[in-house]
Amino acid sequence: MMAAVPPTAPTSTQRPWWHALTDLVHGRIATTASGLERALSLLVVGIRLGTLLQMAPSLAPGVAVSQRPGLYLASWIAAAAAAVVISVLALVRQGPLGRAVFAADVVLAVVLLLLGGLCVPTDQRIGTWIGFQPGNALGALLSGALVRGLGLWVAGLAVVVVADVAFRWAQASSDNASTVIGNVLTYVVLVSVSRVVTTYMRRVAADGDAARAEAAALARRDEERRAQVALHNGAAIMRLLADPDLDDGVRRAVRQEAEREARRMRSYLLGRRPDLDGDDGDERGLVALVLATTARFSDLPLHAALDLAEGVRVDGAVGAALDHALAALLLNVRDHSGASTVVVHADAEATPDGTRWTVTVHDDGRGFDTDRARWGVGLREVVHAQLTELGVDVEITSRPGHGSTAVLTGAGARVESARAV
Amino acid sequence: MPSERPRVAVVDDATVIRESFAVLMPQIDVVGTFPTVEQLLDRRPAADVVVLDLHLANSAQPDSRQGVAAVRAAVGAGYRVCAYSQEERRFVLAATLAAGARGVVSKAEPLAVAQEAITAVAAGEVVIPQGLVGLVEVLVRRNSLTILSERQRQVLAGRARGLTYAEMGAQLYLSESTLRGYWAAVTESVSAHLQHATPADIEHALGLGPGDLLEHWPAPEDAVGPDAAAPPRWWQLASGGRRRSSPRGGHQ
Incomplete structure (x- = not known):
C-alpha cells in the first residue's frame, strides 16, 4: 500500500466557530488535543448559557422582592452579559479562556456576590434563583477550570468562596449553617473535580497526539524503507547498465536483472508490496530459491554449495525477502568487491523447534571496515532490516582486503524425504 | 629434489594453449606440450606434473x-x-580425482591462481577446486568420508563457505600455516576416499539414484577394455596401454 500514513482528523480550529455545535452533535469533533479544547469551549458555552437560562425565570420575581430593584436588575444584566460574552469568546477562540478574561469574569462574579448582599433579600439567598449570584459565580469558576495556571485558578476559587460566605452571612443561622457550608463546598468540589478531569483529558489527548505523530513518523519511515527496498537493486542495476565499459556478457546478465527489477518497481508504484512480489504464500524450497537467484548472476565467479540444505522449505514471505536480499548482496559483490571467488553456501540443522537454515555469501574481494563504513541502503534495508523483520538473523563481517561474509540464519521446515545431514 | 620451477608437461588439444602456456605461466618449466595423452605416453618426458585438459577429442584426433x-x-x-x-560439473570433477588426478584447476581461474595450483600439485599437494569443496563437506557430514580431527572439520567447513585462511585464522585463533596443514590432510583424505569408494558409495552418500554416477565414474581398472575406439560420451573411460615406469625420475 502506498498510503501508509494513517488518516488524522481535520484540524478543528480551521473550521468556522458556528460549526462547532453541529460537530459536537454529530460526533465530528476530533479526538485530538485541539479537538478537546474545542469540545471544552462548548462545555463553557453550555454552562454559561445554561446558567443564564436558569436565572431567567427569577428575574421578574427578583426585581419585585428586591429592596433595591434597580441594583438587582443591573446586577442581573451584568451577569447575563458576562455569560453571553464569555460564551461568544469561547466559541470564537475554540479553546480555553485567557487568564485576563478569566480574572475579569471572576472579579465581576465576586462584585455581583457582594452587591447581592445589598439587593437580594436575606431569605432569598439560599436555595432560590432569585439569589442568582452564587450560580453565576460557580459558572465563572467552572469556565476557569480550563484556564492554564494553577495560581490564578486557586485565587479565583478562594475569593469566590469568601464572597459567597459574605453574601449568605446575613441568613446564616444554626439551622442552615450546614447548607451554607455545603454550598461553599460545592464550589470547591465541583470546580476541583472539573479541573482534575480537564487536566486528565488534556493529558490523554496529548498522548493521543503524540501516539499519532509517532505512528505517522513510523509510517513515513516504513514507506521510505519500502521505497528504498523497492528501488535499491534497480538503482544498482541502472548504474551498471550506464557503465560504457561494461562487458557484453555482463550486460546481458544485467539486462535480465533489470527487467526483473523493473517489475518490482512497477509493483511498488501500483501500490503492491514489491517485497512480497512473487510470494503466493506457499513455502518455497530453499535450495531452488537460492539457485534461481544465483543463476541471475552468472557473470560472477560464483560457486553454489547448497546440498546440505536440500529439502529445507521456507515461508513464502521469507523466500521472497531472501531472494531480494541475496540479489542485493550479489549486486554489491558485482558492483564493489572486485572478487575473484564468490561462494554461496547453504546449510541446515535440526533443532527442537524444527530446522534452522543458514545461507552464507562470501566473496574474496576488497572488503570494507564494518565499524567505519556507513552501510548503504542495500545492506541496511534490503538485507538487514527486511530479513530481521521476518525473523531471519543477519550477520555481516568484513575487513578491508579480506573480502566480506554475510551469514543469514532463519527457521524453516525440512521435508521428510530429504536427507538429514 | 624438484627444480626451483616445477617441470610440467602440458596435454591440451588447443594449439593456442600449448603454444602460450610457457609464456603465460613463467614460474613453470614447460618440458613438453602434447595434443593427446597418447603422444605424452609415447614421449614420456620427465615431469613433476602433467597438466591435462579433460576434453581432448576433436575432429583432428577423434579417437584420442x-x-x-x-x-x-x-x-x-x-x-x-x-x-x-573448462569442465564445471561437480561429479565429473570428482570422478577426475577418483581416477587419480591430484588436482583440478578451472581454466576460468586467473593465471596466477592456476599457476599456484599447478605448482602445488607438482609439489605433491592435492588441489580441490572450490566447486568440489561443498561436495566433500556433504560426504563428511553424511559419514561417507571420515575426517577424525575436529580442526580438520572446521577448516573444511570454512573452505566450503569460501572463507580465506586469514578469516579462519581469526575465528579459530590458528596460524595460516597450521590451517594449511589441516587442509592438506583433508585433501589427502578426500583424494584417497574418492579413489577407493565405489560409485554406489558416493551415490548413497549424496542421495543420488543407483547408477546415476556410473557414466561419470572411472570403472575398476580391470573393467577397462583394450578398445581405444571413441567412447559414446567423452568422459567415459577409453582404453589404452599402460606403462608403469615412472616418468618423474627421482622425484616421486
Whole structure:
C-alpha cells in the first residue's frame, strides 16, 4: 500500500466557530488535543448559557422582592452579559479562556456576590434563583477550570468562596449553617473535580497526539524503507547498465536483472508490496530459491554449495525477502568487491523447534571496515532490516582486503524425504 | 629434489594453449606440450606434473583418449596429473580425482591462481577446486568420508563457505600455516576416499539414484577394455596401454 500514513482528523480550529455545535452533535469533533479544547469551549458555552437560562425565570420575581430593584436588575444584566460574552469568546477562540478574561469574569462574579448582599433579600439567598449570584459565580469558576495556571485558578476559587460566605452571612443561622457550608463546598468540589478531569483529558489527548505523530513518523519511515527496498537493486542495476565499459556478457546478465527489477518497481508504484512480489504464500524450497537467484548472476565467479540444505522449505514471505536480499548482496559483490571467488553456501540443522537454515555469501574481494563504513541502503534495508523483520538473523563481517561474509540464519521446515545431514 | 620451477608437461588439444602456456605461466618449466595423452605416453618426458585438459577429442584426433580415461592413463604411467579444464560439473570433477588426478584447476581461474595450483600439485599437494569443496563437506557430514580431527572439520567447513585462511585464522585463533596443514590432510583424505569408494558409495552418500554416477565414474581398472575406439560420451573411460615406469625420475 502506498498510503501508509494513517488518516488524522481535520484540524478543528480551521473550521468556522458556528460549526462547532453541529460537530459536537454529530460526533465530528476530533479526538485530538485541539479537538478537546474545542469540545471544552462548548462545555463553557453550555454552562454559561445554561446558567443564564436558569436565572431567567427569577428575574421578574427578583426585581419585585428586591429592596433595591434597580441594583438587582443591573446586577442581573451584568451577569447575563458576562455569560453571553464569555460564551461568544469561547466559541470564537475554540479553546480555553485567557487568564485576563478569566480574572475579569471572576472579579465581576465576586462584585455581583457582594452587591447581592445589598439587593437580594436575606431569605432569598439560599436555595432560590432569585439569589442568582452564587450560580453565576460557580459558572465563572467552572469556565476557569480550563484556564492554564494553577495560581490564578486557586485565587479565583478562594475569593469566590469568601464572597459567597459574605453574601449568605446575613441568613446564616444554626439551622442552615450546614447548607451554607455545603454550598461553599460545592464550589470547591465541583470546580476541583472539573479541573482534575480537564487536566486528565488534556493529558490523554496529548498522548493521543503524540501516539499519532509517532505512528505517522513510523509510517513515513516504513514507506521510505519500502521505497528504498523497492528501488535499491534497480538503482544498482541502472548504474551498471550506464557503465560504457561494461562487458557484453555482463550486460546481458544485467539486462535480465533489470527487467526483473523493473517489475518490482512497477509493483511498488501500483501500490503492491514489491517485497512480497512473487510470494503466493506457499513455502518455497530453499535450495531452488537460492539457485534461481544465483543463476541471475552468472557473470560472477560464483560457486553454489547448497546440498546440505536440500529439502529445507521456507515461508513464502521469507523466500521472497531472501531472494531480494541475496540479489542485493550479489549486486554489491558485482558492483564493489572486485572478487575473484564468490561462494554461496547453504546449510541446515535440526533443532527442537524444527530446522534452522543458514545461507552464507562470501566473496574474496576488497572488503570494507564494518565499524567505519556507513552501510548503504542495500545492506541496511534490503538485507538487514527486511530479513530481521521476518525473523531471519543477519550477520555481516568484513575487513578491508579480506573480502566480506554475510551469514543469514532463519527457521524453516525440512521435508521428510530429504536427507538429514 | 624438484627444480626451483616445477617441470610440467602440458596435454591440451588447443594449439593456442600449448603454444602460450610457457609464456603465460613463467614460474613453470614447460618440458613438453602434447595434443593427446597418447603422444605424452609415447614421449614420456620427465615431469613433476602433467597438466591435462579433460576434453581432448576433436575432429583432428577423434579417437584420442580423454576425460577420466586420459587421467587414468597418465596416472597409470606414473605421472602426477593436474586436470586443467573448462569442465564445471561437480561429479565429473570428482570422478577426475577418483581416477587419480591430484588436482583440478578451472581454466576460468586467473593465471596466477592456476599457476599456484599447478605448482602445488607438482609439489605433491592435492588441489580441490572450490566447486568440489561443498561436495566433500556433504560426504563428511553424511559419514561417507571420515575426517577424525575436529580442526580438520572446521577448516573444511570454512573452505566450503569460501572463507580465506586469514578469516579462519581469526575465528579459530590458528596460524595460516597450521590451517594449511589441516587442509592438506583433508585433501589427502578426500583424494584417497574418492579413489577407493565405489560409485554406489558416493551415490548413497549424496542421495543420488543407483547408477546415476556410473557414466561419470572411472570403472575398476580391470573393467577397462583394450578398445581405444571413441567412447559414446567423452568422459567415459577409453582404453589404452599402460606403462608403469615412472616418468618423474627421482622425484616421486
